[in-house]
Amino acid sequence: MGFWIYMLISCELLPILMLVIGICFSKRAPKSINYVFGYRTARSMKSPEAWEFAHKYIGKIWRVLGAVMLLIPAIVLLLFIGEDKDTIGNVGLIILWIEMISIIIPIFPTEKALKNKFE
Secondary structure (H helix, E strand, O other), X not given: OHHXXXXXXXXXXXXXXXXXXXXXXXXXXXXXXXOOOOOOOOOOOOOHHHHHHHHHHHHHHHHHHHHHHHXXXXXXXXXXXXXXXXXXXXXXXXXXXXXXXXXHOOHXXXXXXXXXXXX
């Protein structure tokens, strides 16, 4: 049971991070265009307006995805409660891969929206 709880907590960290960053970005982008923190792509860093737009856009997506991804690990891992560590570990690994992909996928619609609005 201890490993199951560990995997649940591990699988919930990324969605919580997405949700928190999504809320922060959708409300307010980092103050200035920088190379350290924020949604940093060539299109988003072209102007302050593009910088602000990109953060609000991806922030909304991450906020929704983070909320949805909070539910998925709990529901899926509940199905495997009481299973052996290998099964729980494999399920947790699959969930983590899906979560990592869900962080990357929003880049594509954000870049498309930036291209449509600013080019």
